[in-house]
Amino acid sequence: xxGKSEPNIVVRMMRLWGIAAWMDLLWVTxxxxxxxxxxxxxxxxxxxAMSTTLLxxxxxxxxxxxxxxxxxxxxxYSTAVMGAMETFFNFNVLEISRRIGRGQLDHVLVQxxxxxxxxxxEGFCPFSGSGSLLIGLGLLAWSTSRIGIAVxxxxxxxxxxxxxASCAVxxxxxxxxxxLAFWSPRGAEEVCSSSNVMLSALRxxxxxxxxxxxxxxxxxxxxxxxxxxxxxxxxxxxxxxxQSAATPLAALLFGxxxxxxxxxxxxxxxxxxxxxxxxxxxxx
Amino acid sequence: MNGLDxxxxxxxxNPVKNAxxxxxxxxxxxxxxxxxxxAGESPxxxxxxxxxxxxxxxxxxxxxxxxxxxPVAGGMSLGEVLxxxxxxxxxxxxxxxxxxxxxxxxxxxxATRFARPMSLVEQFTSETVGKWAVxxxxxxxxxxxxxxxxxxDPWPASVAAGLLFAVSMVLSVSIGLAxxxxxxxxxxxxxxxxxxxxxxxxxxAALVSGRVIPLALLPWGLGRAFEWLPxxxxxxxxxxxxxxxxxxxxxxxxxxxxxxxxWPVALWMWRANRQRLAGYGG
Numbered sequence: 126x127x128g129k130s131e132p133n134i135v136v137r138m139m140r141l142w143g144i145a146a147w148m149d150l151l152w153v154t155x156x157x158x159x160x161x162x163x164x165x166x167x168x169x170x171x172x173x174a175m176s177t178t179l180l181x182x183x184x185x186x187x188x189x190x191x192x193x194x195x196x197x198x199x200x201x202y203s204t205a206v207m208g209a210m211e212t213f214f215n216f217n218v219l220e221i222s223r224r225i226g227r228g229q230l231d232h233v234l235v236q237x238x239x240x241x242x243x244x245x246x247e248g249f250c251p252f253s254g255s256g257s258l259l260i261g262l263g264l265l266a267w268s269t270s271r272i273g274i275a276v277x278x279x280x281x282x283x284x285x286x287x288x289x290a291s292c293a294v295x296x297x298x299x300x301x302x303x304x305l306a307f308w309s310p311r312g313a314e315e316v317c318s319s320s321n322v323m324l325s326a327l328r329x330x331x332x333x334x335x336x337x338x339x340x341x342x343x344x345x346x347x348x349x350x351x352x353x354x355x356x357x358x359x360x361x362x363x364x365x366x367x368q369s370a371a372t373p374l375a376a377l378l379f380g381x382x383x384x385x386x387x388x389x390x391x392x393x394x395x396x397x398x399x400x401x402x403x404x405x406x407x408x409x
Numbered sequence: 410m411n412g413l414d415x416x417x418x419x420x421x422x423n424p425v426k427n428a429x430x431x432x433x434x435x436x437x438x439x440x441x442x443x444x445x446x447x448a449g450e451s452p453x454x455x456x457x458x459x460x461x462x463x464x465x466x467x468x469x470x471x472x473x474x475x476x477x478x479x480p481v482a483g484g485m486s487l488g489e490v491l492x493x494x495x496x497x498x499x500x501x502x503x504x505x506x507x508x509x510x511x512x513x514x515x516x517x518x519x520a521t522r523f524a525r526p527m528s529l530v531e532q533f534t535s536e537t538v539g540k541w542a543v544x545x546x547x548x549x550x551x552x553x554x555x556x557x558x559x560x561x562d563p564w565p566a567s568v569a570a571g572l573l574f575a576v577s578m579v580l581s582v583s584i585g586l587a588x589x590x591x592x593x594x595x596x597x598x599x600x601x602x603x604x605x606x607x608x609x610x611x612x613x614a615a616l617v618s619g620r621v622i623p624l625a626l627l628p629w630g631l632g633r634a635f636e637w638l639p640x641x642x643x644x645x646x647x648x649x650x651x652x653x654x655x656x657x658x659x660x661x662x663x664x665x666x667x668x669x670x671x672w673p674v675a676l677w678m679w680r681a682n683r684q685r686l687a688g689y690g691g
Binding site for chain 1: 454457459467470473474476478482601602604605606608609612613616621622627
């Protein structure tokens, strides 16, 4: 509109997060039964995902070099990471292959905002999606006090950077796989759910006992180690100090590769468009 | 011959024989279609099998770490626990017993299923067996072959244990299918999204069935309480029979009791819910 300047991008993103939060609140209040079941199921699932490793640690007084409280810390960390993904990248923003495969990326591309802004703001659901995040953060605080870590400003900064980096690795990994849907919309539509299941199913286990080949694979091809195990080791001061820097570095590398592949896919999408819709609107 | 000569007997037996063989052919074709739908759609499904390989490798490594200081725990040696873990993964699909009922309700194809010349139970069961065949060929058999490389003995405790395990697996699948139909009926009854009920069930089953941790190794005596639940009857019981832990006849009796008890409930719930089914999408 003439005479009206574009708001600062940060302000704009805050507004978009606000709109998404409001719509989420409307959904919660519109159907309380669905919300209770959804929220309860998510919370129960995050507890159950931790329970296997937690019960093992309780039964055997820890797992290898990890004490029970340290195991709780690692589990809480990875739960907070996956919970943050559910809170900020819901509605198939994390499962981007579904949107690409179903031709729904068009719905985002026609909107007057950059794609990256849409990705960062559209999936925000702080009310319905925050069950795992709250449990993770609560357990993180509890286990930190139990272990007796000296909580300094530096340590909190490292925790926040590590959490953000782990989230970035998960997002990049999902977009790396999800980009396949640009070339194979139908065949790869569900690839993100498989890649995300890989991360969430394997994240509760400490990787200490694995051989070098398998461990290397779990830090590169399937970066499960960056979701909980390695950053937790860094934050707990287990092993060499370079471990603290490994997750942010991995986030940077995965981000660059995912961004390159995703842009390549977008160019392909620009040439071919969506092949999934028939002229009368139905999906093939 | 009670007044029936041979041609009469043939006339009576042949129609029955033909009907049975037509039925079996129908099951086979349905299973084959389900199998090709999995393998033919895209190779992405192989990722799920990769997750299973990685999960079993991780679990085996965790057991080796925790049992290094406890050679025998809950009456089980490290070797038995490793065998238990591997066999649990080999039969993961049978233990989970997911037949896609919720998806069918969600995408609306349940409506067209009523028009097919086969009952819902027969359709879903045949399709599930077909999908299992793919899982067996691409995951379970390779995993079984890789057992020596993983340092795991994949054989049952004895020949008798192996035979009883086969019987136990039949009961296990029967319990799993009954639970699946009960969950599906609950989904219709409460008009819930399939994800909520699926995830709740997964969360409960992972904890109480003994699929990941043998119930005997749970702390605080939890296992003794869980072993009487249907989830444990479907998963823990056959695995215990396989490794020779526990009285097999008692375990089979508990499984049979659940199978007999759950199916009437499942069928009644489906009948009671039939009119509530609504098909959207498609």
